[in-house]
Amino acid sequence: MALFTAKATARGGRSGHIQSDDGVLDFDIVMPNAKKEGQTGTNPEQLFAAGYAACFGGALEHVAKEQNIDIDSEIEGQVSLMKDEKDGGFKIGVTLVVNTKGLDRDQAQKLVEAAHEFCPYSKATRGNVDVKLELK
Numbered sequence: 001m002a003l004f005t006a007k008a009t010a011r012g013g014r015s016g017h018i019q020s021d022d023g024v025l026d027f028d029i030v031m032p033n034a035k036k037e038g039q040t041g042t043n044p045e046q047l048f049a050a051g052y053a054a055c056f057g058g059a060l061e062h063v064a065k066e067q068n069i070d071i072d073s074e075i076e077g078q079v080s081l082m083k084d085e086k087d088g089g090f091k092i093g094v095t096l097v098v099n100t101k102g103l104d105r106d107q108a109q110k111l112v113e114a115a116h117e118f119c120p121y122s123k124a125t126r127g128n129v130d131v132k133l134e135l136k
Contacts, residue, residue, distance in 0.1 A: 014043070045079040045092065052121045053077030056096055059119035064111055071111070074099040076136075094129055099136040108135055 007021040012029070019026045028041035035041070053075040064071040076097040084091040100108040112133050116122045125131055 018042075018047075045081055048092070049077035049079040049094075051077075052079070052094060052125075053096065055121040056098075056115060056119050059122070060098070060100075060111060060115040063114040063118055067111070069103070069107070069111065071103065072101045074101075092129055093132075094125065095132040095134060097134045097136050105135060 008018055008025055009021075010016060010018045010029070014029055014031055015034075016029050017027070018029055028039075029043060030039055030041035032043060056077070057073060057075045060073055060075070061071060076099075078095040078097065080093045080095075082091055082093055083089075098108070098112050100111065103111070112135065116131075116133060122131065
């Protein structure tokens with residue numbers, strides 16, 4: 001059973017427009033390397049990076065809370081669009097740069113690994129997307 005369902009509509013592919021059903025997201029979509037001067041917009045990789053970083057941050061807070069650890073963290077999501085050598089198409093790769101302020105490196109590494117097991121985005125990408133976890 002779904003806890004909630006997010007809805008957004010895309011028109012025009014990578015040179016189109018996206019809008020969420022509540023209007024909070026309302027962006028033109030443009031390829032970073034094809035932006036014309038003065039053109040603004042986002043791209044699917046930016047949106048995925050933001051979503052994954054937020055979800056992973058929530059998972060990190062959850063596993064820290066379960067272990068009675070106070071955490072102040074910042075997650076930078078990096079999503080790269082790359083050529084797929086297997087089929088000549090494209091694929092994405094993800095790097096999550098995690099800054100856990102005030103935790104020793106060993107404790108932070110264990111929490112990050114636990115969060116990666118718990119995070120719904122990590123579960124969705126597992127086995128399909130190369131995800132690198134980096135401690136800052």
